[in-house]
Amino acid sequence: MYLNNHISNMMIMTDIKQPYNIRKYIDGDWKETTENVCIESNYDLIINDRLIARFTILPIQLENFVVGYLISEGIIDNIEKIKLIQVGESHIHVSIPEIKFTKEEFETFELRTSGYKGPLEFSTNPIEPLITTLEIKPKIIFKTQKILKDRAIIWKETGGTHQAAIFDEKGNLKAFAEDCGRHNAIDKVIGMLYKKKINPEQYFLITTGRLSYGMVSKVARAKIPLLVSNTAPLSKGIDLARKVGIKLVCFSREPKLNVY
């Protein structure tokens, strides 16, 4: 029934992780080292020659992914309906002869990139590089993470939110938000900052979410030069941050943090 993924047989570890040079801070000391980062790849799902969705995905088990997606989104209810799955470098083609998309269904092209709308951007302008002199000491970052945690009252009650906050270089809180989506929380604090009409280049943003391409691009467009998370970066997030001059601080958990 399936034409097997022609990539899967060639799968090597560089498809799932990539080493990056970083600076690591541990309790007062800095050192240069490397850390492995999870790969984000983009794939377009094409059913019967129609572009249906674009995914940001770890590029392994792609045939399993497509079968599961077709079932779990109600596109098919029976695996026998799939005539062919072909996985390429950045496209997954599926043939399901029974499916005739209606005009309305065809128009509901999905941008599924874990919350970020992905490469099809409203703005076709490239993100402008930032030039900043902002330097934040680790002890200020750890202090602001405590403030973030103190303010997370919805999270304390429900466990269901991400938090985001913006601080000045002395660690004074300028904006705080909680949301069920990590991207929404970032948008909320960026909105608060912009409504105050102050120069964003003197501030940094803290989030509880992973630093994917989508998260970094939001902060880059908002012209905030430093982005902090207690958790991991993803590969395209680091690549974009380096391209546009944003500093990423990840795995920030007192007394340690990594600078990418």
Place this chain on the structure above:
Amino acid sequence: MYLNNHISNMMIMTDIKQPYNIRKYIDGDWKETTENVCIESNYDLIINDRLIARFTILPIQLENFVVGYLISEGIIDNIEKIKLIQVGESHIHVSIPEIKFTKEEFETFELRTSGYKGPLEFSTNPIEPLITTLEIKPKIIFKTQKILKDRAIIWKETGGTHQAAIFDEKGNLKAFAEDCGRHNAIDKVIGMLYKKKINPEQYFLITTGRLSYGMVSKVARAKIPLLVSNTAPLSKGIDLARKVGIKLVCFSREPKLNVY
């Protein structure tokens, strides 16, 4: 400049959390109790009378959210371009006279629901209720979570993945996946299960992600009757699970778990 959110002045705690009756297991004992759950709401973003995006969002700070979103997605580069923001029950209308969407931009309608494509579904069929007799003992669930953690080799190296797995009622592993997206990880294991052509109603699915509407709907369409997470549920996830007969186990951390 802004017409203020007419809802924000009426904001009450029921907008951000909702109590649910649950059964709580602690180290051998069960009790009936209630827990607060974070609210998921859907809002459509309409710019100059055109539907641009649909969000799943915690319904507070919506004006801040919209300002931030417009900046962070590159739709505007200056807050002065916004003439009006009007927040309604399920719509946010924005007037930006300078923007004339091109045909292509208009067609890139975004379904931004933190990874789930949201209410515009490919399948217009309602999700069929499951009738199941599957009962899994907490000790089996805790055992399978240890297996999940052992298998998470990409996560151990990068910290950047979610994991998902499917087990039978005795706790035997049937499918495992890691991905940078929690939805992708679920799709991958559902795909593995369906490729084996075995009845999904005798299995349960474990994930490391929060149980939102999108996560629950995927598992419901795959006809898997029990969904387990070490973290929180969201309101619409519980509502859907109850409607279609799926059991949710959340905050499962030995020796405790909650059944919703």
